[in-house]
Amino acid sequence: MDKTNPEKAVKELTMLLMYLTRFNGRGHLGSDLDMSWKGYDFDIISELDEEDYIRQGSRRSKSVVITDEGMKLSRELLAKYNILDWK
Structure with missing residues (x-):
């Protein structure tokens, strides 16, 4: 198995933590949103935002919205790191 470089690992693990600690928020239009708190490295948050994962x-703001692409990536990362998803 190839090793992941530290910069990529931090980004992936930040996305995973946001996914695993997400909560359901209501958008201003009444839609359900998967959200997470922003308590992570701001540079990583900005990169994930630029890549449209959040x-x-x-x-x-103190929270972020996880996009559909972010949800998809997170599920792929769960498999990569062999972590179970919530039921």
Whole structure:
């Protein structure tokens, strides 16, 4: 198995932690949103936002929305790191 470089691992594990600690929030249009708190490295948060895995909206907000692509990536990362998903 190939080793993952530290920078990539931090990014992947941040995405995984946001996925595993997500909560359901209601959007201003009444839609369900998978959200997570922003308590992670701001540079990583910005990279994930630029890659459309999350949306942080205002830089001052304390939470992010996990996009459909972010949910898909997170599930792939669960398999990569051999972590069970919530039931």
